[in-house]
Amino acid sequence: xxxxxxxxxxxxxxxxxxAEQLLRMLxxxxxxxxxxxxxxxxxxxxxxxxYIGIVLSGSVQVVQIDYYGNRSILTRMxxxxxxxxxxxxxxVQAMPVTVIADEPCDIMLIDCHxxxxxxxxxxxxxxxxxxxxxxxxxxxxxxxHQRIEITSKRTTREKLLAYLSVCAKxxxxxxxxxxxxxxxxxxxxxxxxxxxxxxISKLRREGVLRCEKNRFTLLTDT
Amino acid sequence: xxxxxxxxxxxxxxxxxxAEQLLRMLxxxxxxxxxxxxxxxxxxxxxxxxYIGIVLSGSVQVVQIDYYGNRSILTRMxxxxxxxxxxxxxxVQAMPVTVIADEPCDIMLIDCHxxxxxxxxxxxxxxxxxxxxxxxxxxxxxxxHQRIEITSKRTTREKLLAYLSVCAKxxxxxxxxxxxxxxxxxxxxxxxxxxxxxxISKLRREGVLRCEKNRFTLLTDT
DNA sequence: TGATTTCTGTTGAATTTTCAACAAAAGGGA
DNA sequence: TCCCTTTTGTTGAAAATTCAACAGAAATCA
Numbered sequence: 055x056x057x058x059x060x061x062x063x064x065x066x067x068x069x070x071x072x073a074e075q076l077l078r079m080l081x082x083x084x085x086x087x088x089x090x091x092x093x094x095x096x097x098x099x100x101x102x103x104x105y106i107g108i109v110l111s112g113s114v115q116v117v118q119i120d121y122y123g124n125r126s127i128l129t130r131m132x133x134x135x136x137x138x139x140x141x142x143x144x145x146v147q148a149m150p151v152t153v154i155a156d157e158p159c160d161i162m163l164i165d166c167h168x169x170x171x172x173x174x175x176x177x178x179x180x181x182x183x184x185x186x187x188x189x190x191x192x193x194x195x196x197x198x199h200q201r202i203e204i205t206s207k208r209t210t211r212e213k214l215l216a217y218l219s220v221c222a223k224x225x226x227x228x229x230x231x232x233x234x235x236x237x238x239x240x241x242x243x244x245x246x247x248x249x250x251x252x253x254i255s256k257l258r259r260e261g262v263l264r265c266e267k268n269r270f271t272l273l274t275d276t
Numbered sequence: 277x278x279x280x281x282x283x284x285x286x287x288x289x290x291x292x293x294x295a296e297q298l299l300r301m302l303x304x305x306x307x308x309x310x311x312x313x314x315x316x317x318x319x320x321x322x323x324x325x326x327y328i329g330i331v332l333s334g335s336v337q338v339v340q341i342d343y344y345g346n347r348s349i350l351t352r353m354x355x356x357x358x359x360x361x362x363x364x365x366x367x368v369q370a371m372p373v374t375v376i377a378d379e380p381c382d383i384m385l386i387d388c389h390x391x392x393x394x395x396x397x398x399x400x401x402x403x404x405x406x407x408x409x410x411x412x413x414x415x416x417x418x419x420x421h422q423r424i425e426i427t428s429k430r431t432t433r434e435k436l437l438a439y440l441s442v443c444a445k446x447x448x449x450x451x452x453x454x455x456x457x458x459x460x461x462x463x464x465x466x467x468x469x470x471x472x473x474x475x476i477s478k479l480r481r482e483g484v485l486r487c488e489k490n491r492f493t494l495l496t497d498t
Numbered sequence: 499t500g501a502t503t504t505c506t507g508t509t510g511a512a513t514t515t516t517c518a519a520c521a522a523a524a525g526g527g528a
Numbered sequence: 529t530c531c532c533t534t535t536t537g538t539t540g541a542a543a544a545t546t547c548a549a550c551a552g553a554a555a556t557c558a
Contacts, residue, residue: 118425126428128421140417143410150421184407188365191413195362198420199350199372203340205427206348206466208516209544236506244428246546251507267506267554430546431514458536468516473537489524489536 055080055087058110058160064134065108066190070182079179083168090155097153103141105163109133112159113233117241118151127242129197130156130233136190142166143187156233205244210253213243218263222272229271277302277309280332280382286356287330288412292404301401305390312377319375325363327385331355334381335455339463340373349464351419352378352455358412364388365409378455427466432475435465440485444494451493 055077062068068076087110090096096107096114107114109131116128116137128151131137141149143166169187172180204216217239221230232239240247257263264271277299284290290298309332312318318329318336329336331353338350338359350373353359363371365388391409394402426438439461443452454461462469479485486493 118421118428120425120429124428124430126424128424140414140421143414144418146418150418150425181403181406184403184410188406188410188413191410191417192362192365195413195417195420196366196368196372198417198424199340199362202348202350202420202424202427203342203372205424206340206346207342208346208466211544235504244430248507248509248547249545252509255507433514457534470517470537470539471515474539477537 055085058087058162061110061134062108062162065136066134066193067106067108067136067139067183067186069186069189071179075179079183080162080164083164085162085164087160087162089158089160091158092155094155095152096155096159096161097138097149097151099150099152100148103138103144103146103149104165104167106139106142106166106169107137107153108162108164109135109137110160110162112155112157114153114159114161115156115238116151116153125241126244127234127238129201132233139166139187140191140194143170143191210243210245210249211257213245214239214250214253214257215262217243218270218272221270228273229269231269233268235268277307280309280384283332283356284330284384287358288356288415289328289330289358289361289405289408291408291411293401297401301405302384302386305386307384307386309382309384311380311382313380314377316377317374318377318381318383319360319371319373321372321374322370325360325366325368325371326387326389328361328364328388328391329359329375330384330386331357331359332382332384334377334379336375336381336383337378337460338373338375347463348466349456349460351423354455361388361409362413362416365392365413432465432467432471433479435467436461436472436475436479437484439465440492440494443492450495451491453491455490457490 059073059077062076062080063073068079071079090112097105099119111133113130113132114137115130118126118128120126129137137153138149138151141151169180169183200220204213204220207213207216218232221232222228224230234242236251237247240250243250254263254265258265262272262274264273281295281299284298284302285295290301293301312334319327321341333355335352335354336359337352340348340350342348351359359375360371363373391402391405422442426435426442429435429438440454443454444450446452456464458473459469462472465472476485476487480487484494484496486495
């Protein structure tokens, strides 16, 4: 656990909590760490939503797969980020999404009951934890709105440009890498992969962007 | 304020708080009530995100309008529901959405700072409020996932059927009313209105559903 | 290094959506 | 009630997406 202390301290869930106290707290919360190889399922759709997940290393994707096998990528979480907290906190019966390892990763799982209900030891950190959880959920909601703003566009071109604009704004630079391959980007934007590839080529020919693998440069100021 | 006490007690934000204490609390929080006529703007996109809103009567729509004037309806909130809490809690600079009155409505506004930061009087209810806020945000996130599951479908037919299924499941009955007219439903599902009307007619002809104005009956068990 | 698998871009056909325009129906106000 | 506005369903044409198939490029693995 100690070797991940740095990551844990950057986790929004533990903001304002000292390193020393953090380790004690994790013991009290019954936190445990598991390793997952790439593409393995961290949490399966339909399974009980008891646990809050924290990415200690690597990254995960939160995906939704419908009846026909169509995948939507809802989000990707890297080190120090929290996932599945909404389902655990809302006490839904079953996970409505699947979480899979995007790379080999170490994941910390905490039973949400231990966070929401004060324990026998009456530790003093619960208030802070719940406050942080609230902040984290608010931030997630804002990011969700951003995604909806992107996917609500009607054409592949508009979705792509909206997404790339957000990326550029986020990194403060017109050149940036995205964490998706073509199929994943298509599943994030909710469009057809081949149509996406075609659109990227078209935008490149038109001089709107440059692109080499998953590294893009926006040549216009949208 | 007192005439809305019933509604306020049903508000998830005030769960577990006694009526008497609630009224004192609202004074301390500096809550104020405003009336809005139908179609008036309750919160404008771009304005500071300081306030949490609570619907006391009537209903509001949370919408996103893009550069070209295309509207997306993100959600509709009726009496006792909370809105804009995520933006206020996440302390974003500007509202990324617009909130408009769907019907004539009374809205309670509370400055989020008063909730997040304990006041001089050191009232004891902040912990409970923050806990409730956290629960509320978690629930909202789950509902967002549900909306994404609907809008991520690729065809108008699939989106419509997914939406109607959720409605039917929600009210536990195959016959139900939806809170949208055709244009609003199209803006919620993110499809073209005329295409939506055509699809409804088609589904009616096929015997999949019955529909009279905004009252639907699903004839299949999807 | 070589073989195998995965990823990517391209194409054309079929399907679907979007767009614009219009008329009938419904609703609101005087 | 009548008039005017809004909503709704329909249609056909244009545009865009999806789908399937394929070949070359890139990555993986032994």
